[in-house]
Every structure is written in structure tokens, then in C-alpha cells.
Amino acid sequence: MATVEDDDSTTESAAQGSESALPTRFGVDRLVLVVAGITAFALFARFLFLGERIAHWDEGRVGWWILQYVHTGDYAYRAIIHGPFYHHVNGLLFSLFGASDFWMRAVVALLGGLTPLAALGLRHRLRDIEVALLALFLTANPLLLYYSRFMRGDPIVAFFMFGAVVAFVRLLDFRQARYLFLGVAGVALALTAKENAIIYPVTWIGAVVLLLDHRLFLAREGERAWTAILKDRLVGFIYGVWHWLHWILLAVVEFFAIVVFFYGPRDGDPGDVGLYNAIGQADLGMFVTVVDRATVGAWKEFYGLWVDGGMSDHAYIPYLGDLAETLGYGALALVVFAVIGFVVDRYAGERPRDLVAFSFYCGFVSVLGYPIVTDIQAPWAALHAVVPLAIPAAVGLGLVLRWGRDALADDDPVGMGAAAVVVIVAVSFVVGMGVYGVYLAPQAQEGENAMVQYAQPGDDVRPALDSMAMAAAANEGTDVLLYGDFFVDRGTNATTDFVYDGYPRDSQLVPNEERGITLAPACADWFNSLPLPWYFNTSGADVSCADGTMELEDAAESEPPIVIVGAHDEDDEDNQENEEAQAREQFPEYWSATYELRTYGTETVFLIHPDYVGEVNASATPPE
Template identity: 45%
Template structure:
């Protein structure tokens, strides 16, 4: 890569243009190459991990939506984006663990491309470093292989910020509209899009304070905080021109508002089909329904949306410690580089880079804020801290690279070797953490990135069994699966066709998702005597490991009836905790077993 330092020797305008073009092209090619590698990392064994409880819960309803077309917003399963997108994917490619995570993986892999939107605010080496951090960070990698909204939300918000920055730099309206579209999509994914807005306002206020301070130091007063181009424009134009420009701006603002609301209404509008109530497709045949539809999609949705902020009530320090542990495991190098990059940028050069400062303030606020906002301990919250901290971290990483390259060019072996060692240490820490968390131990309770509702059963042992269960269900006539016990019993299985589900449904997860994808005929009972006679080929019950399980509701109560069946152990959670009983027994008719599990 050519040196970024300004050459002191005389050069022609054409050579400068050629050099800049070559550098830009190399930067773009490097970012594209990183993006391709990021996609490769995210697609390797994407469907191997057993579905987490949250994945199974929302994927089940996505599959049901693909079948019956009924959807309405429930904040417990977050925004509608993946319901609409994944139901479409399921219709085309079928429903399985790989497909349910595919769009998340694609969006996570696309995140490095956002670095190109900031290339006018960053050096070429910093742009490439930013893309690499987005691609390789272990936390972003792990949750790019997980059906959650966190990485996609971070991705669209970073793109939105990038488009807004490009609009500010170029004044081209297409970037404004693209930014608003990305920003609106964030609000269709998860409620903590509100926290992005809050962090941006706070970080923006601190960056603006930089301008005020620098204006004061330069004896320009508050006027120093106003961009010179804007000041000159006001000086050079008369009142009529300014008025015309203001009216044009008002028109653009109205278009932006309409664009934002159109996206929100499209995604949040209920799909009621033949059920009572308003529905998006119903409104096209009955236009008088549109006012109520818009009210439901905006005002009523907003009321549910903001109620999310009142969902946490816990001690702050344990959650903060858990967040810091997640950063230690999944983003130690990035956090250290972020501190270095922020300090170097702030205290060297003519003035701090507003983008770098903005990212650092945004990231620190996210670390502190999410520990308060979260209702459960989960490393996925740190996705929203890692992404902004990658901006100052890119400055720190690029600084080490330039230090080593410049040392090599001037024959300073000590600097070159020291930089190489630092880069190797960073690469080793990131690589080892990524391999351990995403590939070697993706559902181990000892993995800090694994939340407790992830099944601890080994995928090598359980995936063949789950495949057998699905194949048996597809080949069997009549009832395929019987859930036994009060905890698993749903008196009317049709209650599980549309949300909210009937009693017992949540306790079946994640198995309910796998049976749904096989279109299994499911029944349940609370009486052990129902198993004395003819039974389905698959019977599922909890193990008696907790006083929370009622009498006549566990494997001990029916084991004597299960002659001719082979018992398999399955852990729904990473561990047993109180009434969260992880241990399950799955009985499979011996003559139906297909593979050795």
C-alpha cells in the first residue's frame, strides 16, 4: 500500500490524481476482500449449533407465519423485520437452522462494507482496519451466526450513520434518503434502536462541544462551531435565496418523514388474514381501514415499543461486570485499541477527528447503558458497544501498521519488528477467541458468549437425533410426537397455531421448532396411563430434577410403559436453575431409529 505521508518532491497533478485513484481502488478492493472472507466465516457450519431457546421461539412463529399469514407485533419477540424476511426465506428454501440464520449471517458479513462510507473521514489504512474489525471481532462473528436482531440492527444503524455522513460531506440527497431508510429499518428490528438515537444525541453533543471549545481557543467564539462552508454560504447569498433554500429543505424534511412512516407502517401493519381486526392486505380491498391501520402501526406500536424501557429492574453492578467479562473474552484487543486510538487522535494532530470521538463516546455509553437496560445477562448486548468502539480501534490498529511500515521503509528494524509483534498478538487473540467461541465451543456453558438458554447438549450427539426425529415424523402416519407431563401439556394443540401459545408450549423449546419444521403431528397428555397402550413413535418428557415438577409428570412416571423405546437425554438449557429444568428424556421407538446418536 503506498505511503500516506505527503511527498515533498514536486509531482504533477496527473500523478497525484493517479496515486489517489490507485489508493482508493486498493482500499475498496481490500474492504471487498475482507467482506468476502467475513461471509465465508459466517457460513461455515452455520446450521450446526442446536437452536437457542430464543432462536427456536421466534423461528417457530416465523414458520407458522409463513404457513398461515397471520402476524401482529408483540414486543416480546421484538420487531417484525425477520418475521417478514424469514417467512419468505422459509417458503422458498424450507425451514431449518441454516436458513433461519442465513439473513443474519449475510447482514453481519455486509457490515465491513459500511467502512467505505467513512473513507473521506478516515485514512485508507483506517478504513481497511475498520472493515477488518467488523469482520473478525468474536462477538460480532458469534452473533452473526445467531437468529437475533442485534447484529442486523447494528449493521443498518452503522450504514445509516455512514449515509448521513456522506450526505453531510456531499449534500447529495440520495444519501439522506438511504440513511433514513436504514434508520427506519433499525426500528423494525429491535426496541433498543431508541438507545442508538440516545447515544447518538449524547455523543453528538460532546463532539459539538469540541467545536465550541476549539472555536474559543481560536478566538472565533461560538461561530467557530459553525462549519466554514455554511458561514460563507450565508454571507454570499441574499434573503430570497436563503428563503427558497429553506422552503426546499422543508419539502425534503416532509419527504423524509413520509419515507420513515411508510417503512414503519409496512413492517408493523398487522397481517390478520381471515381473523378479525385490521390487516395490511385487507386495507387494499377496503381503503376505509387505512386510518385505523396507520394508527395501529404507529401509535399503538409506539406505546408497546417504549414500554420495553421499563422492563428491567435489577442491581446494576452484576450486569456491568458480566458485560465487561464479555468484552474481555470477545473484544479485549478491540477495546485496548479503541483507547489507544481515541487518545492518539485526541492529543495529536491539529484537532480530533469528530468520527473517532463520536464512536468512542457512543461505545462507552453503550457499555454503561446496556448494563442498566438489559433485563437478562447476555453477551449479545455488547454487540452494540463493539460496533462504535471499532471506529477508534481502527485508528489504533492502523497506527501500529503505519508505525511498522514506516520503520521498515527507513530501515528501523526495531520499530518494524515491534509493530509486527503487536499485530501478531492482536491477530492471535482475536483468532483464538473467534475459533473457541464460534466453532469449537459454540454452545458450551463455559463460553462467556453463550447465554444460559442455549442447549448444552453436544451438537455432534444431538443433531443426528433431531434429524431422526424429523424424518420419523415425516414418514409416520397419525400422531408423531407425544409430550408428557403438566409442564409440557397443551390441552388444545390448535392454541399453538398463532401467538400467544397455549400452556406448555414454551417448556417444549427448542424441540417445538424442530417438530414444526418437520410438520409433525403433535399431541400431549398429563396422565401416565395414556402411555399404557399404543403410543406415537416419539415421546418427550422432563426428568425429575426439580421440586417444581409436579407429580405424575416426569420420565420416572412413564419409564415402565416405554418398553421397545430407546431413551435419549437432551438438555434444553445450559444448566438447571430453579424451576428452569434443562434435562429432558426423548423416547424413540427402537425400530424407527435411523442413525446411531
């Protein structure tokens, strides 16, 4: 049976080898070809049917804000919608290619598809088979696959931070400054996607402390005292920082340059505070203000909401249970192999590999820690555990494969059978969950897919949205009429100026008389309506609201192409007024289709004018 110290093992000493020794003498590195092939498949899997899933509530919300930035040129950091990465990157894509569900997710799909390439950066610390398996885990894990097709900051953070870890490991091993700058760029870009990136260095420090503690524990059996070893480590660290101080200072400049570029406010009015205004006008005073808003101001916004705002005041156990359920559904094989890889590497070898232990500690602490800091129960929180756990998982699966290989060489049918069963079960689980959860049921209703978060529409609303787009292109006047308490909020004119002195107008840092944002359509209960405002915006639909039966009767005279109303629930004691029946009575000739706007509890009726049904909306039913 194979052990961790067999003849093809790779230990920490491999880090001392030259990078030039990695390619084969024929110039074709088979491992590079394998990982490149895996990466090509990762990209294919992420872009396949990328635009088919209806936008999640949060995708619709952030997508709408990105479009406002594209239309107005106004941007200021709003902590409630997290970092500015998507505003600037997707804003550019929307300007070039148009706003759609596909282009909304293209960047995260690209980054998720390229992440397996980073496994090659660890080949000096891992066996070749482990590098290939790491790339496979990063490619095929169902949870990673699902959320690399989802416009959310968490996968961007996880991918950039994984790349940063790879860069910093190579910095330690090869002492080349380029890895310092790559790692710092990864950290800075992760921070522009979502603020929880600041948690990563904390977990890294904790993992390093555990590694140091392990070294000091082993030192008890050596000739040198643990205090002497600790002193040597500290002196070496201080000397290294001093020797690299000029590079570190440049890296600090790089970090803040990235942060200021992304977090710096923009304003379409040339006279107002904005990064491009300051640069274009060579206005040093305005530029200083921009830097202040991008750093101090952004920190105040973040701290006021996410640290001091009580957003994470909730019971711990339910959130831990929800995270465990997500891992069990979308990453069970990876977690099991990670435990195997960590335990065997740590206790069966002559010297455990720091990278394996470090990654396991980071993943394990993330499992325990994210239920504390997250504000809602969401499967995407598990990404921050799954990505680091992929490294020990690759080690664990590699060990099982070596057991099978040795059993085959020893003509051991029991060993071969056991290894084959483990691999077949694991592969079946990953493929089955991936195909079902990502492609067949990406917007499943409650209880059907644990990777789907509650605010994902449970039904495919696309046919009704196609009818809406058809109406927006052909109709004059109101294209969509919202009706009922769930969708109508009796608002007035929407705000078009979203930024005041480099701050968002809903910020506590803005004077009271200047504060306030009204979202479009202003008459709608905007948050209840999500993700529909995103589709209203992308289709250019003209949206109106009817508040009460009198307004509904008046609106019926113009025959709006689409009428949206909440489905009547006879069991809801707080909503006995049958608004659905009222709408159907006013539009008796309209076809109808009913969809869930969340995974459960939000059945919504779309009434569609006969002129806009046709073949576009095969899911609609004719009037009775």
C-alpha cells in the same frame, strides 16, 4: 515513530474532496479490491455451517411465530417478540425455500457479511489502511461473527445503524440527497428489527454535543468567543434544515412508509383489518386503521411493555459485569485498540477527527447504558458497543502497524518486535476465539463460551431431531409424546386466529372477551419446551402429552416414536418424583439420549423407538 500528523494522514478537510477523485487512474481501485475481498471472506465465514447450531430459545420462539404468519396470513406487532422485520423477510424465505435453521439465519448472515463494505463510505475520513482494518474488524470480531449467524434483532439494528451513520457522514461531507434517503432507510429498517433502535439517535445527539463542547473548549484560545462560534453553528444548522426542508419532508414520508409497511397488521381473512386487505380492496378507512395500528398502536404496545412494564427493573452492576465479561471474551482486542485509537487521535494530533471521537463516545456510552435498558443478561447487547468502537479500533491498530513500518525503515529491532508482538497477540486472540466460539463450541455449556447466552441448548440435539423428522415422515398418529411437569401444561385447543382488529389477541388493547392466545402444541408448557416447538412445526410432527402415569400407560400402547421427558435430578428437593424412571419403565425397549436444552440445568431425555434410531441417531444408547 509515526504520529497522527504524518504525511499520509487524512483529516477532516479531506471531506471537501471530490468523490470522483477516489478511483486510481487505471480504473482499478486497490482499496476497493481489498475491502471486496474482505467482504467475500465475511460472507463465507457467516454462511459456513450456518444451519448446524441448534436454535436458541429465542430463535425457536420467533421462528415459530413466523411460521404461524406463513400458515395463517395473520400478523400483528407483539412487543414481546420485538420488531416485524424477520416476520416479513423470513416469512418470504420460508415460503420460497422452506423453514430451516439455515434459512432462519440467512438474512442476518447476509447483512453481517455485507457490512464491511460500508467501510468504503468512510474512506474520505480515514486512511486507506484504517478503512481496510475497519472492514477486517467488522468481519472477524468473534462477537460480531457469532451473532451475525443468529436470528436476533440486535445484529440487524447494529448493522443498519452503522450503515445509517456512514450515509449521514457522507451527507454532511458531500451534500447529496441520496445519502439522506439511505440513512433514513437504515434507521427505519433498524427500527423494524428491534425497538432499541430508538436509543441510537440519543447516543448520536450526546456524542455530537460532546464534539461541540470540545470545539467550544478549544475556542477559548482563539480570537472568537465561544458564544459566537455556538451562534454560527446554530444558525448554520437552522439554515441547512430550511434549505433542505423539501428533502427532509420526503425522507419523513420514506421513514413512515417503511414503518407502516413492516408494522402494519396482516390478516388472512379479507374482511379483517390488514395492510394487504386495505390496499387490495382500496378501502381508505381500513388503510387509516392500519396506519394507526402501525404507529400509535405499536407505540402503545411498546411503551406498555418495555417502558412502563418494569422489564428493566434490575440491579445495574451485575448486568454491567456480564457485559464486560462478554466484551473481554469476544471483543477484547477491538476494545483495547479502540481506546488506543481514540486517545492517540484525540491528544497526539493537531486536530482530532470528529468521526473517531464520535464513534468512541457512542460505543463507550453503549457499554454504560445497555445494562440499564436491557431486560436480561445477554451477550448480544454488546454488539451495540462493538460496532461503533470498530472505527477507533481500526485507527488504533493502524497506528501500531505504522509504528512497525517506521521501526523497520529505521532498523529499530525493539520497535519492530514490540509492534509484531502486539499484532500477533491480537490476531491470535481474534482467530482463536472466533474459531472456538463460533464454530467449535457455538452451543457450549455453562462457563465454556461467554458469547453463548443461557437459553442456547448446551448440547447438539440434532441427532434426536433427525429421528423426530424421520418419524414425522413415516409414522401415522402421534410422533412425539411429552411427559412430565416440565414439559406438560395441560392446555386445550390451540388458537388459530392470532389477530383481532389489527392487534395481537394477547394485547391489553383487545377487549377481555376476545383476549387470549394458546400456543401449539397446546398441551405443552410451551416456553419450557423451546426451542422444540420450532422443530415440531418445521418437521410436521404430531405432538401429544401425557399428564400423569395413567395417561403415560395409555400412550405407551401406541408406541410413539419419540418420548421426551426431563431428566431426574436427585438433588432437586422440589421434584422427588422420578418421571424419567416412569417413562423408561413404560418404554423399556427404547434407546435414549440426554441433552441440555439450556446451557445448564435442563437435562432432557429423548427416548427413541428402535425403528427410528438406525444410523440417523448415532448419539443414542441402547436400552440396558
